[in-house]
Amino acid sequence: MKIALLGYGKMGKTIEKLAVDRGHEIVLKVDKDDLNYNLSNVDIAIDFSIPTAAFNNIKNCIKNNVPVISGTTGWLKQYDEIVALCKQKNGAFIYASNFSLGVNIFFELNINLAKMMQNLNQYTISLEEIHHTKKLDAPSGTAITLAEDIIKNTTKQSWALNVTTNPNELPIIAKRIPDVPGTHTVSYQSNVDTIEIKHTAHSREGFALGAIVAAEWLVNKKGVYTMKDVLDLK
Numbered sequence: 001m002k003i004a005l006l007g008y009g010k011m012g013k014t015i016e017k018l019a020v021d022r023g024h025e026i027v028l029k030v031d032k033d034d035l036n037y038n039l040s041n042v043d044i045a046i047d048f049s050i051p052t053a054a055f056n057n058i059k060n061c062i063k064n065n066v067p068v069i070s071g072t073t074g075w076l077k078q079y080d081e082i083v084a085l086c087k088q089k090n091g092a093f094i095y096a097s098n099f100s101l102g103v104n105i106f107f108e109l110n111i112n113l114a115k116m117m118q119n120l121n122q123y124t125i126s127l128e129e130i131h132h133t134k135k136l137d138a139p140s141g142t143a144i145t146l147a148e149d150i151i152k153n154t155t156k157q158s159w160a161l162n163v164t165t166n167p168n169e170l171p172i173i174a175k176r177i178p179d180v181p182g183t184h185t186v187s188y189q190s191n192v193d194t195i196e197i198k199h200t201a202h203s204r205e206g207f208a209l210g211a212i213v214a215a216e217w218l219v220n221k222k223g224v225y226t227m228k229d230v231l232d233l234k
Contacts, residue, residue: 001219004028004042006057007049007072014208015046022212030057039064044215051075051136058082058093067092067218071099071211073141083224092218096227097141099210103184104227106199110146110186113197114153123188123195125150127159128173130183138174142184147172150186181207 001024005012008031016026030037030049035056039045045061047054051074061068062085070093079095086093098104117123127150129143139147139161147159147170157168164171181201188195201207210227217230228234 001025001043001215002027002041003215004030004037004039004045004061004066006030006045006047006061006068007053009048011048011071011204011208012046014204015048015211018205018208019212024212035060039066042066044068044219046070046211046215047072048211055082059085062086062089062091062093065089065091067215067221069094069096069099069211069214069218071096071207073097073144074137076141086224090222092221092223092225094214094218094225094227094230096210096214097145098182098207099214099227100199100201100206101210101213101231102206103142103199103201104210104231104233106184106197107145107149108233109197111149111153113186113188113195114150117188117195118154120188120190121155122190124190125154125156126171126173126187126189128175128183128185128187130175130177130180132180133176133178135176138176139172140174140182140184142182143172143174146184146186 003026008029027041045066045068047057047070049072054072054075055078129140156170159172160169183200185198214230
């Protein structure tokens with residue numbers, strides 16, 4: 001595949017290395033908030049930019065008939081607009097809060113655990129995420145996905161960052177520690193025991209590999225998909 005990297009920070013550089021190792025070619029690298037780039041020689045675009053650039057990057061790809069996947073978080077208030085544009089233009093798009101193959105399996109474990117725990121009111125639910133100090137958003141997109149799936153399957157009605165006294169809210173504790181790629185823990189605690197599921201990323205390579213696998217899957221398809229489609233988890 002001929003790949004455009006929209007965002008060329010640490011994640012973009014990791015994707016570049018793994019993509020080349022898998023036999024793909026990087027034909028475009030966009031490192032700034034810039035839309036003056038040419039997509040005519042591109043098979044697919046991978047967006048790991050910044051929240052203020054992601055929406056325009058994705059829209060630009062869809063308008064130019066380039067399939068695009070995005071792992072940028074913090075722009076999702078405009079997600080429905082992208083979905084509508086993709087359908088209008090018969091484009092192809094995947095967004096994931098986390099492309100790691102392991103994290104997407106973790107998402108499914110989280111849903112199944114929430115369903116099993118939904119009637120056990122003696123357990124208090126909490127969620128913790130730890131990331132590197134350069135991460136721009138808090139809580140992480142991955143933590144929000146985990147929280148939303150818990151809310152759908154329990155009596156929780158919303159989530160709150162760090163501290164809450166409302167029993168209907170799910171607290172998400174967000175910590176920023178240097179050089180931590182990403183750790184997410186979901187806990188159910190009672191007076192007699194604690195049940196936890198945890199995903200710990202050891203490097204950015206898991207996120208990058210998942211993005212490339214998603215890109216390989218999306219080529220020659222039309223529509224809006226998720227990692228559940230890529231991994232056949234539905």
